[in-house]
Amino acid sequence: MNVKHIIAIAALFAACFASDAKVKVSIHEKAENQPVIPAEIYGQFAEHLGRCIYDGIWVGKDSPVPNVDGYRKDLLDALRVLKVPVLRWPGGCFADEYHWRDGIGPQENRPKMVNSNWGGTTEDNSFGTHEFMNLCEMLGIEPYISGNVGSGTVEELAKWVEYMTATDGPMAELRKANGRTEPWKLKYLGIGNESWGCGGCMRPEFYADLYRRYQTYCRNFSGNVLYKVASGASDYDYNWTRVLMQNARGVMDGLSLHYYSTMNWESKGSATSFSDADYYNLLGKAVEIDDVLRRHEAIMDEFDPKGEVDLLLDEWGTWWEVEPGTNPGHLYQQNTMRDAIMAALSLNIFNAHTGRLKMANIAQMVNVLQAMILTRGSEIVLTPTYHVFRMYNVHQNARFVPSEVGAAFKTAPDGRSYPSVSASVSRSDSGVYNISLANTDLAKGQTVELEFDGFVPASAGGEILTSGDIRDFNDFGADAGKVAPAAFTGIKKNGRKLTVELPAASVVVLRVY
Numbered sequence: 153m154n155v156k157h158i159i160a161i162a163a164l165f166a167a168c169f170a171s172d173a174k175v176k177v178s179i180h181e182k183a184e185n186q187p188v189i190p191a192e193i194y195g196q197f198a199e200h201l202g203r204c205i206y207d208g209i210w211v212g213k214d215s216p217v218p219n220v221d222g223y224r225k226d227l228l229d230a231l232r233v234l235k236v237p238v239l240r241w242p243g244g245c246f247a248d249e250y251h252w253r254d255g256i257g258p259q260e261n262r263p264k265m266v267n268s269n270w271g272g273t274t275e276d277n278s279f280g281t282h283e284f285m286n287l288c289e290m291l292g293i294e295p296y297i298s299g300n301v302g303s304g305t306v307e308e309l310a311k312w313v314e315y316m317t318a319t320d321g322p323m324a325e326l327r328k329a330n331g332r333t334e335p336w337k338l339k340y341l342g343i344g345n346e347s348w349g350c351g352g353c354m355r356p357e358f359y360a361d362l363y364r365r366y367q368t369y370c371r372n373f374s375g376n377v378l379y380k381v382a383s384g385a386s387d388y389d390y391n392w393t394r395v396l397m398q399n400a401r402g403v404m405d406g407l408s409l410h411y412y413s414t415m416n417w418e419s420k421g422s423a424t425s426f427s428d429a430d431y432y433n434l435l436g437k438a439v440e441i442d443d444v445l446r447r448h449e450a451i452m453d454e455f456d457p458k459g460e461v462d463l464l465l466d467e468w469g470t471w472w473e474v475e476p477g478t479n480p481g482h483l484y485q486q487n488t489m490r491d492a493i494m495a496a497l498s499l500n501i502f503n504a505h506t507g508r509l510k511m512a513n514i515a516q517m518v519n520v521l522q523a524m525i526l527t528r529g530s531e532i533v534l535t536p537t538y539h540v541f542r543m544y545n546v547h548q549n550a551r552f553v554p555s556e557v558g559a560a561f562k563t564a565p566d567g568r569s570y571p572s573v574s575a576s577v578s579r580s581d582s583g584v585y586n587i588s589l590a591n592t593d594l595a596k597g598q599t600v601e602l603e604f605d606g607f608v609p610a611s612a613g614g615e616i617l618t619s620g621d622i623r624d625f626n627d628f629g630a631d632a633g634k635v636a637p638a639a640f641t642g643i644k645k646n647g648r649k650l651t652v653e654l655p656a657a658s659v660v661v662l663r664v665y
């Protein structure tokens with residue numbers, strides 16, 4: 153080996169080390185015409201499923217659990233901090249078997265039904281339209297009603313809209329008799345859910361016609377203006393999007409999409425007991441949504457180049473085996489640092505798609521799937537995913553700022569790829585830059601260098617979410633605060649650059665002034 157070879161090898165080594173040791177994030181704050189990130193990207197979903205509504209949100213006025221008019225007080229407090237922009241209800245699959253008239257009037261007179269989708273549980277309808285709409289009103293949340301197309305009638309859905317939103321007329325009189333004088337404001341109306349599956353097993357051609365018919369009779373009453381959402385595809389079903397765009401684009405405001413991340417549907421894997429390989433595989437599956445969104449968006453662009461129809465990812469999240477000893481139909485799962493990192497990567501991706509993507513609703517808000525909140529009797533636990541949503545809420549209604557992350561994509565054991573570092577940047581009206589970062593590596597910290605095109609940061613601070621083990625979670629009792637955000641101190645200013653030390657498996661949100 154001669155000197156030339158040694159120099160070449162040394163240069164190669166230095167290059168590899170440098171790219172591994174320092175990740176450069178270039179922030180293009182001067183880029184024009186960037187979309188505002190709709191607050192609705194940080195939306196939630198609450199279904200009559202397991203203990204989401206009952207126990208989770210609603211305990212009733214006579215419950216020993218501290219409550220405000222029947223709603224858990226600890227939940228209301230946690231949701232206020234979270235700043236929930238929009239809440240989808242009553243399903244999911246439940247929506248296509250829900251008959252709204254069963255859920256109004258004196259609670260003791262409301263008929264019961266079997267919740268056949270979710271564990272055969274008896275539904276007593278004590279949480280209905282008034283309880284949902286009042287909750288939203290109380291917390292300043294935009295309600296998103298998912299209407300019954302699968303087993304309901306056009307008249308039933310039309311009358312529900314009238315009941316909620318009309319000032320006068322027979323449905324308004326009925327509402328008034330039930331104690332609510334003023335109509336509520338209702339923007340988002342979903343017309344069916346998963347109409348290809350639990351919502352009626354339809355072909356897209358048939359559903360497109362049915363959608364056209366149902367939406368015709370959902371009227372705007374008393375100054376209320378509906379935003380109508382057609383039931384969309386699952387994951388990789390691009391044909392569903394194509395057929396809906398072809399046949400119904402002129403009469404829809406939004407088209408939905410569902411995308412869940414799991415190990416595989418036959419054996420979903422435990423929420424808390426998993427290998428490092430399982431973790432990396434999950435990240436690969438989760439970030440594949442970037443491509444899935446792009447492909448649905450490309451079809452929408454074909455039919456709607458002006459972008460008049462929005463894409464709404466109104467169900468997404470992780471889906472694990474239920475916690476041992478719980479009803480398999482109730483989808484109650486724990487939530488670890490793995491779910492938090494997955495949420496951070498997903499939200500960073502969604503921020504970048506908000507040219508077309510205008511809403512995303514994580515499934516679900518309480519006690520079901522990738523929940524924000526878990527409850528047991530009068531105890532409450534905020535999950536690692538809650539903390540990510542709370543930290544990320546600075547992106548709500550901020551303007552998207554394009555950035556490039558000079559980090560390697562790595563290959564997960566199952567062959568999918570995931571980023572070693574993920575980032576998203578936005579600018580609030582006040583001029584503050586919000587920078588969310590995630591280091592996915594379980595073993596290594598990452599030095600990240602943030603560089604703006606022209607802006608010179610004066611100061612920066614932030615929060616970090618990390619834990620000793622990716623399998624850590626918050627549990628009832630002493631471990632309720634095991635995974636919790638802390639002030640972030642690993643940041644140095646160097647002229648136009650900020651150097652950030654991200655520990656292994658961490659999520660950081662910075663506020664840069």
Ligand code: AHR
Pocket residue numbers: 199243244245246345346467515516521
């Ligand atoms: O979120 C749980 C279920 O997942 C919903 O009810 C359904 O729409 C989806 O399949």
